[in-house]
Amino acid sequence: MSSMRPSRLLIADSQRAFSDVIAAALRVENDFTVVDTVPSTELANRILDLRQVDVLLLDVELLAADAVELVRWLRRLCERLPTVIVTDLDDPSLAIAAVRAGVRSWVPKRLDLHHLISVVRGIRDGESWFPPPLLGAVLTELARSAQPSPAQRKLAALTRRERQILQCMVNGLDRGAIAAQLFLSSNTVRTHVQNLLGKLEVHSGLEAVALAARAGIVPDGTPGEAAAFAGAAGTWPATNLNQR
Structure with missing residues (x-):
C-alpha cells in the first residue's frame, strides 16, 4: 500500500468516545486516513465529505430502522461507497434489511480493535464480514x-411462443x-392461450396478466400498452382471450 494513497474513512457514530478510539487506531495505520468523526444523526449534512470517502463506518443504535433508509440514500449518493455498520445491536431483521440496502459488513463494537481494523481493511478491498450469530440468519x-x-x-x-403471446x-x-x-x-393463438x-x-x-405483473413482466411499449393498463383496472379486453 505504500505506493497507493491511503483509504479515506468517515466515522459516523453516536458515541464520540468510541469513534475517537477507532479514529486514533486507524490514524496510526499507513493505509488509512480518517476524514472526520461525526454524530451519526448529522451524517446527512456531510454530503461533500461523503464524496471524498472510500469507506463509511456507520453506527445505527440511535437510527434503528431509519438506518436502512439512510444506507439506501447513501448508496444513491455514492454508488460504490462501502458501508460498515458498527453497533452492539444483534438484530437479524435489521442486519438483513441493511444487507439488502447495500451494507457490506456488520461489526460489533465489542470486537477486538485489531480485528476491527482488519475487517475494515477487508471491506475496502471488496470483502464482507458478519459476526457468526448473525451470518446464519442473513x-x-x-x-x-x-x-x-x-x-x-x-x-x-411456458414455451417460447406462449411467453410471446x-x-x-x-x-x-x-x-x-x-x-x-x-x-x-386466430385459432392457433386461441390454442396457445388455452395452454x-x-x-x-x-x-x-386478466388473471394471466395479473400473474405476469407479479413476476415482473410489464408492457414493452408495443401498440396496445394503454389497454394493458386499463386491464389492470378491471377493463381488460376479455373478448377472445378468456375462453379456455
Whole structure:
C-alpha cells in the first residue's frame, strides 16, 4: 500500500468516545486516513465529505430502522461507497434489511480493535464480514429470497411462443391483434392461450396478466400498452382471450 494513497474513512457514530478510539487506531495505520468523526444523526449534512470517502463506518443504535433508509440514500449518493455498520445491536431483521440496502459488513463494537481494523481493511478491498450469530440468519434469508416466486415458477413452464403471446396480452392486444403481430391464425393463438392459462393455473386473460405483473413482466411499449393498463383496472379486453 505504500505506493497507493491511503483509504479515506468517515466515522459516523453516536458515541464520540468510541469513534475517537477507532479514529486514533486507524490514524496510526499507513493505509488509512480518517476524514472526520461525526454524530451519526448529522451524517446527512456531510454530503461533500461523503464524496471524498472510500469507506463509511456507520453506527445505527440511535437510527434503528431509519438506518436502512439512510444506507439506501447513501448508496444513491455514492454508488460504490462501502458501508460498515458498527453497533452492539444483534438484530437479524435489521442486519438483513441493511444487507439488502447495500451494507457490506456488520461489526460489533465489542470486537477486538485489531480485528476491527482488519475487517475494515477487508471491506475496502471488496470483502464482507458478519459476526457468526448473525451470518446464519442473513445467509438463510438471502437464499430464501433468491428463490423464484410462485408466479415465476409457473412462467418458467411456458414455451417460447406462449411467453410471446403472454407478452402481447400484457401489452393489451386481443386475439386478432396477437395473430397479426405474430403471423399466426386466430385459432392457433386461441390454442396457445388455452395452454398458457392451464399452465399458469388461471381462468382468464386478466388473471394471466395479473400473474405476469407479479413476476415482473410489464408492457414493452408495443401498440396496445394503454389497454394493458386499463386491464389492470378491471377493463381488460376479455373478448377472445378468456375462453379456455
